[in-house]
Amino acid sequence: MTGTLVLAGTPIGDVADAPPRLSKELAEADVIAAEDTRRLRRLTQALGVTPGGRVVSYFEGNESARTPELVEALREGSRVLLVTDAGMPSVSDPGYRLVAAAVEHDIKVTAVPGPSAVLTALALSGLPVDRFCFEGFLPRKAGERLSRLREVAEERRTLVYFEAPHRLDDTLAAMAEVFGADRRAAVCRELTKTYEEVKRGPLADLAAWAAEGVRGEITVVVEGAPESGPEELDAEELVRRVRVREEAGERRKEAIAAVAVEAGLPKRVVFDAVVASKRTAG
Numbered sequence: 682m683t684g685t686l687v688l689a690g691t692p693i694g695d696v697a698d699a700p701p702r703l704s705k706e707l708a709e710a711d712v713i714a715a716e717d718t719r720r721l722r723r724l725t726q727a728l729g730v731t732p733g734g735r736v737v738s739y740f741e742g743n744e745s746a747r748t749p750e751l752v753e754a755l756r757e758g759s760r761v762l763l764v765t766d767a768g769m770p771s772v773s774d775p776g777y778r779l780v781a782a783a784v785e786h787d788i789k790v791t792a793v794p795g796p797s798a799v800l801t802a803l804a805l806s807g808l809p810v811d812r813f814c815f816e817g818f819l820p821r822k823a824g825e826r827l828s829r830l831r832e833v834a835e836e837r838r839t840l841v842y843f844e845a846p847h848r849l850d851d852t853l854a855a856m857a858e859v860f861g862a863d864r865r866a867a868v869c870r871e872l873t874k875t876y877e878e879v880k881r882g883p884l885a886d887l888a889a890w891a892a893e894g895v896r897g898e899i900t901v902v903v904e905g906a907p908e909s910g911p912e913e914l915d916a917e918e919l920v921r922r923v924r925v926r927e928e929a930g931e932r933r934k935e936a937i938a939a940v941a942v943e944a945g946l947p948k949r950v951v952f953d954a955v956v957a958s959k960r961t962a963g
Contacts, residue, residue: 684711684759686751686783688776690795693767693898694873696727700795704730710762712754714739714747716775720766739763739775748778755788767898768797773817773843798872799841802900805879806839806867809905813839819852826852830859832929835922835943837905844899846870853888856903860884865904871897914944916954923955 687706692698707713707725711734715721718738725732739747755761763770763779769792770776783790799815816833819826819842833840844852849868856866862885870878876897880887884903914922919940926936937955941948 682758683786683788684755684757684761685789685791686755686779687760687762687791687793688770688780689762689764689793690769690797691724691764691767692873693796693798693801694871694877696724698796698873699724699728700793702793703795704728706762706793708733709760710734711759712737712751712761714751714761714763714779716740716765721764724764734760734762739779741775744775744778748782751779752782752786752788755783756786768799769795772797772799772815796873798843798869798898798900801872802867802869802879802902803839803841805869805872806902807881808839808865808867808902810839812837812905813841815841818843818845821848823851823855826855827859828929830855831925834859834925835906837908839905840903842901842903844901846895846897846899849895849899849901850888850891852901853884853891856901857884857888860903860906867902868895869900869902870895872900914946916957919944919946919951919954920958923951 687710689703689706690700691703707728707730713721713732713734713736715736716739718736721736737747739751751761763776765774765776768774771780780790803810803813814836819829856864863883865882866884866887867879867881868887868891870880880890922940922943923933923936926939927933931939937951938948941951944951
């Protein structure tokens with residue numbers, strides 16, 4: 682009989698936020714796969730728990746190599762507990778490969794729900810929460826970062842990102858360039874920790890604030906693109922939207938069709954706007 686893979690959420694700051702079942706799983710698991718075994722040790726000490734099984738490391742550098750070993754343990758009937766440094770495994774953390782491999786081998790996968798920086802920041806942001814999408818970390822290189830942002834420039838759902846503190850000012854400046862200086866956002870820093878801070882405002886203002894230097898773990902929440910009707914979109918705006926999609930890798934024909942759907946206009950109207958802009962540029 683095969684075992685069970687358990688994904689367990691861990692505190693993102695305050696250890697008192699640890700889900701009650703976490704202690705039980707830590708004590709009873711046959712194998713504990715931890716992103717950082719030293720942080721796991723500090724967590725178990727804080728919870729007053731002694732791990733009952735074998736502890737192995739499972740991080741980005743050895744994830745591919747260690748996954749087959751853990752799958753074999755699961756196939757032999759072990760209960761394998763996966764924990765990362767903070768929050769839920771697989772959410773911008775190690776875990777996806779192991780979950781996919783377990784599913785492929787028809788092994789049961791369950792979870793101990795716990796803290797999540799994504800949902801905590803979203804709830805605290807003051808921005809719409811009925812529809813949102815999580816974009817993880819943006820690319821480090823400026824050009825790639827701009828390209829990724831342009832892909833979601835017209836996204837109407839609230840956007841959630843993780844970012845390193847030393848890149849925050851550049852990221853917010855890029856967001857202001859692509860999304861607009863007045864687009865509302867919230868920078869959530871050190872969530873649930875002693876120096877928790879949520880800074881809200883237009884992207885341009887937040888970029889200026891971040892330029893002075895920010896520390897800690899960062900989650901950025903950005904308002905989605907505003908709803909627009911056909912009467913609000915002039916030819917220049919239609920052309921801009923087509924250009925954004927082309928720069929993100931879409932073919933012009935596909936970009937024109939997509940913008941036409943967004944704007945509620947015939948494709949011919951968008952096509953004519955693009956052609957006219959080319960003539961003007963020429």
